[in-house]
Structures are given as C-alpha cells and as structure tokens.
Amino acid sequence: MGLRVLFGVALILALSRLLYMPTCRGYTYGPDVFAINSLYITLDFPPLPGWGAFGGDPCGEGWQGVECVDSSITAIVINGANLGGQLGNELSYFSSLMTLDLSNNHISGSIPGSLPVTLRRFFLSDNQFTGSIPDSLSNLTLLSDMSLNNNLLSAELPDAFQALTGLISLDISHNNLSDQLPPSMKSLSSLTTLHIQNNRIFGTLDVLQDLPLQDLNVENNLFSGSIPPKLLNVPNFKKNGNLFDANVIPPAIAPPTESPFPHSPNFAVAPVPFSEAPTQSGGQFSRHSKISTAELVGYTCMMIVILVIGIATVKLCISKCKTREPKDGATCKWLEASRIGQLEDPQFIRSHKEGVLGKPIRRSEDNSNGQWNVSLPMPPVTRSDTEKLDIISEKSLRTRTETSTPNSAKCFHVATLQQYTNSFSEDNLIQDGRFGRLYLAELPRGKMLAVLKLENRDSNPSEDNFLKIVERISRVRHPNIVDLVGYSDGYGQRLLVYNYFNCTTLYEVLHSDDSIKKKLSWKARIKIAIGAAKALEYLHDDCPPLVHQRFDSGNILINDDLEVRVSECGLASLLSSFPATQLSGMEPALFSYDAPEVSESGSYSVQSDVYSFGIVMLELLTGRKSFDSSLPWGEQHLVRWASSQLYDMNTLTKMVDPSVGEQFAVKSISRFADIISRCIQEVPEFRPPMSEVVQDLASVI
Template identity: 40%
Template sequence: MRMRMWVLLLLVLAPSSVNGDTDQSHASALRIMYQGLNSPGQLTKWTSNGGDPCGDNWKGVKCSGSRVTEINLSGLGLSGNLGYQLTSLTSLTNFDMSNNNLGNEIPYNLPPNLQRLNFAGCGFHGSLPYSISLMTSLKYLNVAHNQINGELQDMFGKLSSLSTLDLSFNLFTGNLPESFSLLSRATDMYLQSNKFTGSIDVLADLPLKNLNVANNKFSGWVPSQLKNINLQKDGNSWNSGSAPPPPPGTPAGGRNHGNMSPSSTKNTGGVNGGVIAGIVISILVVGAVIAFFLLRKRSRKAHTDVEKMENQPFASLASEPHGIQELKSVQASIKAFEIPSSVNLKPPPLERHKSFNNDDISAKPPKKAPTNAMSYSIADLQMATNSFSADNLIGEGSTGRVFRAQFEDGKVVAVKKINSSAGAGIGISGVLSETFMDIVSDISRLRHPNVTQLVGYCCEHGQHLLVYEFLKNGSLYDLLHQSDECSRKPLTWNDRVKIALGAARALEYLHEVCLPSVIHKSVKSGNILLDSELNPRLSDCGLASLVPDADQELDSIAPEVSMSGHYTIKSDVYGFGVTMLELLTGRKPFDRLRTRSEQCLVRWATPQLHDIDALAKMVDPALKGLYPVKSLSRFADVIALCVQPEPEFRPPMSEVVEALVRLLQRTDMSKRTLGNDVRPHDG
C-alpha cells in the first residue's frame, strides 16, 4: 500500500513534459542555430532561450526519445549561418537545408553521424569541409547549385556507404580524386556543369547506374564499363576513335586501383588469373634454375676437358655435345609452358642487385608518374633563380634551401633545392632517384587549401628540386619574430586564431583524411607560410623521410621524440602546440637572449596557462591588450592539451579544429576587444 502511494506521489509531482525533454546538448545546438539564422519567424516554435525542440514540435525537427534525429528546413528563405555546435547533434541522420540563402562557407563542424546531407542551392562558396570525409554512415550527399570551388580533395576513402553524390552546377576544378574509386556503393553520381579536368577512369569500376559528367573539361576516353549505364557526357573534350588497349598486367574488364573489391576479380573455371600466373611463373623460375645448374656443371667439365686438350685444335662450339644440346632441351621444355597469347600476364620485376651492370637499368619497374606536377629542367630553374643566387634565397631548412624563381612569363614560384645529404639514408642519389620520384608523386596528391601546393619538380644530373606556389608573406616565424617591427603590421588576435585554425585543419587532413596517415615530423612556425590575406599553408608536407632525426630542433619537438627519435602523429600535435604558444606570446620556441628560466618557451609557459593573471602577462605585447579574455583563456586551454608530456593524452587534430572553430565563432559574435584592464569575467 505504501509503495503504491509513493508511486502515485511521484507521478503527480513529476513534470508533465518529462517524455518530451530534449537532450540539453541537442537543444543548445538548435538554439544557437536559431540565433545564427537571425531568429526567423518562419521557424515556428523555435526560440533562442529555453524551449523544448522535441516536446514542443519545433518546425522541421524530428526526434527519437530525447534526441534530435532529423532537421528539414528546405526552401524556407532562411539566411545567416548554422551556428557552431552542430557536432553536438550526434543522433542526427538527416540534415536538409537546401534552397535557402546561406551564402557563406559550408560550416566545418557538421553533425558526425549523418546518413543524408542536402545543402543544394544555398549559395555556399569555398570548399567542401573535411568533416564530411569522416561521416562513415553517409549515404546521400547533395551540394548542387552552389558556388563551391577549387579542387576536390582526396577525402572520399571512408565514405564506402555513399550511394548518391551530387556536386553538379558548382565551380570545382582539377582531376577527380583517386579516392572516388573507393565509393564501392555509388550508384548515382552527378558531376555536370563544373570545370573538372583529366579522365574519368577512376569511376570505371564503380557500380554506377546513373552518371552525368556533361559540360566539364574532361578528356581521354570513356571507360567501356560506363557505356552500358545511363551516361550523360556531352560538353567535354573526349578523344575520338577506339581507346588504346590496357597496359600489360591490367586485369581484363577494368583498371587496377590497388584497393580492389572482391567483386572486381572473376574466377575462370575455378582458378583465377592470379593462380595461373603464379603457376606459370613458378615453372619458368624452376626451369631457369635447372638450366643454370646444368650449364654450370657442364662448364666445369668443359673446363677440365680444355686443360686435357691443351695441345689439340680448339673444337667448334657447334660440335660440342655438352651444354648447348642440354640447354636446347631445357629451352624446349620451357617453351612447352609458354603463356598463351590470350592470357595477359606480367611477371614481377627482377630484384636489383649491386652486381648488375648499369646497362640493365631498363629492367627496373617504371617510376610512379607524379600527379598534377610539371617537370622542369635544371636549366629553366637556373635561369629563373639567376643560378640560385643569394639574392633570391628566401629560406633554409634541414632539407635544403628555398629560392624565389621568376619565369619569363612573370610567374613566380618557390624552388626548394634538396641538400645532397638529405635523405642519404633512403638513397636519394644515382639510380635510386626513383625514391625521390615516389616522394614527388605522393606530395603531388596532397590537396588541401591549407597545404602548400606542389607545382612541379626537377630530377636531373643528380639534382633534386621541388617547385611550390609562392606565398608573398613568408613564414609565420618571420612575421612573429622579425627584427624590423616597422615593416609590417602586427597580427591581430583574430588573425592569430585564424592562422592556428588553418594550420590545425592542414594537420587534421594529413593525420585523419590521408590514407595512410601522413606524419609531418617538423611542425613549426617556420613551416607555416602565409598568403596575401594571411591564410596559412603548411609546407614540407610529405618530406619527413628526407629529414634526419638528428637535425630536428630540440626546442620544438615532443619529449618522447628527444628520447627515442620516433615520430608519430602525436608528436606533430605537440609541435602544433608550440606554434600556438608562439602565436600567444610572440616569443621564439627557444631564445638564448632571455634569462635561463625563460629560454625554453614550453617549460616557462606551461605552468601559467591556467592562471588568468599570469596569462595576461604572457600575451604578446604587440597585441596591446586587444583581445577577448575568454577567447585567450580557451586558446591557452587548447595549448595545454597539445603540449602535454604524455602523447596519449594529446587530442586528435579533429578535436583541436573543433575547439578553434568554436573559439573563433564566439570571438566574432562577441565583437569585443579589451584594454589593459583585463578581467576574467569579461569577454
């Protein structure tokens, strides 16, 4: 009886809306989104303070229990932005904001577990955010009829669930990314009315039913696999005539992308081509070995016979019954196992040995052809740099010197001349220049707005050079620590956060988008270059193998690296934290001119990062106190996480990016700058 009374009392006292209460993080994200959209009246029942999205049936919002699962606000004439807490919507599977006036960049911090994302016709510009590349559940992506530009990054490797991709009517340029070949469930793809170039071979093995590539700048031949689907291809520069036959070793029916799906290999009579090739090659190898030992044995016997017949006339080779006859027998046996012309097989290249003559160099496997990189002659680069004169020297690092180069047509680039000692451990010399070509090929595939773009390369006469885009504002190190303080304006607080965010996005791309992950190994302010609008570009990406561990600067590397010499993505995070400290304080990572206790920046600054009063005294004097205090404090919190001594406690770069995005958006919203009377409760 008492138990029933307690239950009844609880039911009476319990709030009537308990079943409708929305998860607080979800409700907060929608309120901030409402504010970002300028609190429009067409979003009925939405509020910026309080309210219950699930319980009060906010327009366009669907929930499961207390968690928001769908947002559909298509065609409502909305304007503004989507706020900065979208990543909190972890249960959201359908997000449709199509046909609104959101003319800005697509927000970086999107809901992570989306299955359908529709941003068509929103007036977005800029590039696709890399957070999309981490949406492993995404099945439908539509960003058509926007103004998104630039090259598509290689960001589709994890999107194996994607079935529909619509990028039509934008301003995309460049070749289709190789990771398109991993879209193993793609059935519908719409790429029309862009500025794509190159071939569409990367789409050959996809299970496409509908493909529209019309009105681009594609060239080459349309793969035969795509001719039996609903294909629209007008408005391109296709080659006429029949396509050339596939190169030797290419599986019948398609290209070999390296990561082939099980369905791309077909059995023939129960034994596939790979097994046949293995058997035939094994027989050939065994036959060759037998022939070698038979000839060797006979040659020894022949040598003995020659000694016995020293005074007799030399017998002709044709009359010698030993060796030649048996060799013919072996050749006949091998010929019996010759590969039929209908089987297109290519044996693996022979392993090179030092005893081989240089004339045998043609037996080596071909080098990988660099993608999107031009081959320059050493003569061209000498003319453009005035024979690499000191007047054109703009930088120097452990891998080599960097020169400004200007060609006759006025184009300016930066040329990195690799030191002869760089990469000695991996053999960048002589016939092993293929290693350098492999590096060039890998670097040329790195495509990100915050990574310096490789323009070309030179590999001649023992010289190895890399040609990059030229960035007129130089490095962040020079801008922060230049001796002539009057030559440039100091960086504002927002500039510093913007630079940190761009560099963080570059590292996130290398660590979490590239497959396999790319460890930079030398993350520092000297390797962060700035364009005319102070947008950062991380340089020297992909050159880690050329940098000897001993050459790394001890003032900016992680503690575990100085102990073991072993680099990981976590040691990159540490280097990024040191760079953030430079942005915060304006100090060098190591400064011998300071007192002993302040020479090492990390050691001096780390104990003070959570002390607001000490933090205010650490800030770069060039800022003259113009910064929001809360923004400064949050910036310091991110630094503290990145420079932790234990690598396992340092955050992944995606979390750093998310924190900096929130910080920058809150700073923009507050629009406050404070004087020297900094107070913790302001900002």
C-alpha cells in the first residue's frame, strides 16, 4: 500500500475543507463522507460499487454495505469481500456509526485506537490484524457485541473494561493473547457470551465468577488453579486444554432441584447424593445414569404436553374456520344486508350482483411507484343506491359483535366510496402520502369526507389487523385531531374514511407559499403550536397511551381560521411494514424529526413525540425546514443549527422568521425558545410531558 495510501490520505486531508463548503449539495453528513473516503483509501481502493476516495453521497447514492439514518452513516457491513489494506486512523470522524462489520477479509495492520464512540457492534473476525487490542476500548461505552477472533493479535488484554457494562458478547478466540485476565472484566455486568479459547492466557478465572455467563469457552490456554464453583453452573462451559487442579471437587455440587428445562417449571429432578454428583473425567463432566433417566422422563412428559396442546390448537382452528363468515369477492355491507334479508329490491340486487360480484376486478400496475390502481367494473351507481347501501350498513352494523367491528366507525360499501370520489379520480386527489392516496369524497347532502386508500400492496394489513387499527383509531376523539368516521375492507382494499377538514398543512404554509406565510403572525404561530400540543397531550394522557411516532409539520392541518387538526394518528404501525425501496424515495425531511434514541434503537415513545414537537416549534420560530439540503452543511439540520443559539437573546431574535416582522415581544420569544430547548433534550427523561408543554405555551401568549 505504502506511498499510494499516504498520498491519498494527504489529498483527502487537503481537500477536507471542500466537503464542508456551502457548494456541496450531498445529503450525507460531511464528516461521515470524509471518514468513509479515508477508509476507502486505507483499504487499498477496493472495487466496491459506489465507493470513492473524494466526496460522493454514500447515503443518497446507496454505497454497497453502507446503511444510513437521516444523513448519518450508521452501519458499514462488508463481509467476505476480499478486502485488503488497513483501517487507518480516521474512523473516529464517523458521527453516528453503530455497526462496523468487516469480518472474513484480509485486512492487516493494527486495530486503530481512534474508534467511533458510538459503536455498538464491532466485528473484525477472520482477518490478519496484528498488535494489541487498544486501550481506547474503554471509550466504547455503548458497545454490546465485539468479535476479534481468528486474527494475529498478541500482547496482554487491556485493563479497559470498566465502562463496558452493556457488553453482551465478546469473542477474542484464536489469537496470540497472553498474560492474565484483567481485573476490569469484573465490570462486564451484562456479559453472557465469552470466547477466549486458543490463546496463551494464564492465571485463574476468578474475575469471571460473578458475571451472568451462559456461554464460556476457555479451552487451550494456560489457566490454572481451581475453577470457581459458580462457573461450573454455566450452561455451556468448555475448559479442556488448561492446567486446572484435577483433584479439586467443589463442595456440595448437586443438580438443581428445579427443572432442567427452562420452559417447563412443573417438572423437577430430585437432589442427588454427593456420592452421585458429577465426576470429572478427562476434563469433561458426565452426569450419573440416574440423572440421564430423569432427563429422559422429563423430555417424554414435555413432548406429551406439546402434543396435547397441538391437538387442542388444531381443533380450535377448525372450529373457527367453520364459523368464519366468507369474505371472498364481497364487501361487508353486501354480506350483512343479504344475511339479515334487507335487500328486497330485485332490480337493485340484480344490478349489484351482475355489476359488482359477477365480474372480475381489473388491476393495472403502475411501475413507477409500485402501487395498484383498482377499478371496479360496475354499472352506474345512483345516489339512491348508495344511500340505500348506507342505511343497510348502519342497521347491519348493530348486529356485529364488539370484537369484530369498531363501535364508532361506519363500514362503507366500496361502491359508495367510489361514487363519492368520482371513481377515485385524479381530480379528487388531495394528497399522495406515505400511507397511500387521500381523496376528497362529496356526499349527497354536501358533506365532505377524505378517503385514505392504503394502496401499497406490500404494506396492506390483514383483515384482522386492519380492523384492530380501525378500532384503535375510532376511539380517538379530540377537537384537534382528524376524526375517523368509517372504513371499507372490500375487494382486498383497505380504505379509511375521515371527516374532511382542510388540505393545507403547516409544512406547506411555512415552506411553500410566501404570501400565505406572511399571514402567520407570531400570535398565530403560538395558537397553532398550542392546538398541536393539545392533540399530542390527548394521545399521551387522555386515552389509552398512543404514540404518534411520525409527528411533523406535514401532519398538522390548518384552515383559514387557524384551527388545527393533527392527522395520521394511530397509523404508524402500517409504516413499519413498508419495504426499504418504498421508504427510500420519501422526502429525507420526514426522518429528520426523529429523536436521537429512535435513530439508535428504532423504538418510539411519548418522549420521542415530544422531541418531534420541539422541531415543529423550531419551524414555527425560524420558518426553516427541519432538513434543508440547499443550505450549508452546518445549517442543514435545523435542530443542530438552532440548539446552541436558543440561550442567547441576540442570536435568538435573529433566528426569528423574517416573515413575522417586528410584531413580537422579546419575552414571548424567550419563553417559546425555552420550551423548545427542553423538548429537544438529548436524554428522553429530561423532556417535559406534553401536558406541561401545553401549560407553558399558554403563558407564552
């Protein structure tokens, strides 16, 4: 590698300033680009698709093995790719790297001491690394899994495990490590798997005796002395090829009186006399024949229980199948109406059967977005027909059980919704969003509805799951939340029907039309914030706790009177099943509202909703987008740019959206900023509940 690598690193350092200049329009965070460019050079320019030495956009361009959240690289996974070269010393520039997996390659050199402190999973097994494990390991306080096995590492283990209390699995086997186990390994309070076999480590195993180990392999080392009694209870303990005291049998070692089967607490094995305790033979422990018999009896009993449960389950499934109502090719309203004998008009019955049930559904696939456009071949449906269907449905819904149908949601016939939306025409399209297309529906008496068509074929929930979602959403009733009034699940489609409020979102008002934006006075912005905050407060406190998960300015609908309705409440479970290809085409700003813990673990909570609300408040304050790739990289992420400026009055007043003008009180701005700073705290527990946010916003006015 030699001069070429040194030359490449020098070039990248010289050009690093260019990565942060405003002219760079890449989506990926600048330091991450620098770090991966440097890694590409030190790995000796491997032929990896997308990778390059100078600039580029790893997150936006989909570099091989690179995973991102927002604009930050969170994982690099390249196994068995015949990589050579070394790792270099620029890995610490990665800002959010959680997984680094370069196993089964030919990378050599030493493990760098400058590693990203955000690492959780660190895998370098089956390479050619030499030297020692760096002392800087102590800085990786988030580390949960590390594998450095099958390398050429030598020297002693560093005494650097004090802060690694979250480490679960450690594999450093098949190296040339020597000396004793360091005292700091006592601090590995979460360690369940430890593989250190095939090294030259000596001394005792005392530092391991209080750890929650389930899988321990110390074979083929130089350990001596007696084995701590607690370690003999480790379920998977391998110790051959050491110098342990052969004649030392720990006192009172007997099989546990509880069941040896973790999931069968009702089975027990009687205590065995000490004379029948496990004996040592050739470094291995073997149970007495009586114990083997007990285990055999236990396994037999367990198999009988499983068989009985299986038979009962099959019978239950058969019973359910016999009582389940058929749904193939028919909608809920037709089934209900026909069952209770309310379709008495022969002409209506004939037209409905011939026009809807008697002909197949035509499906045309739009290759551009992977969605299905479904057209139902049916004769013209009159207003009287649809009204009759609705009357039938309202009567028949009373006969449904509480467990199968949402109490307050109306089941619409798909033909009714097709009539109201002009056959789901483009003229009635309100929005093409992340959950599907939203259409305007006009009812006979002038009432307006909004019909959400869950069109993505890979994310359509099953019928049972869909009804559970409807049940959950139908219970959400609040003046600041869009009301769900009904649904339809006929013909394999999933439709949600809402009361129409307005199609204008806060995002559009703030970022699309300057003339509308100028109408948002400071007082109006506070009013909008209070309305949205009350909606989240209700979701979190006043109903069975419901986390919005995708709260952003695009979910806040406002009308000319500045009334607020929050949309998409209770739909986040649908989004979790979207394929990666569907998500990749979405606006990056959609994910820039996520709290830090969401980016790390993918789990949402009421605290993560509070964080997202804080970013919406920042948008109201500054008029900027949560993420704007057209700005210099240091200003692209709104929360990163604004968080350090919220405490200084001079910079704070300069941050206020110019559209507001001078019509605001400095004290009001200061209180507003104080609420923001508490909502966007890095630690979830430090963020206030939404009930407190609502109270504080009321004092801002």
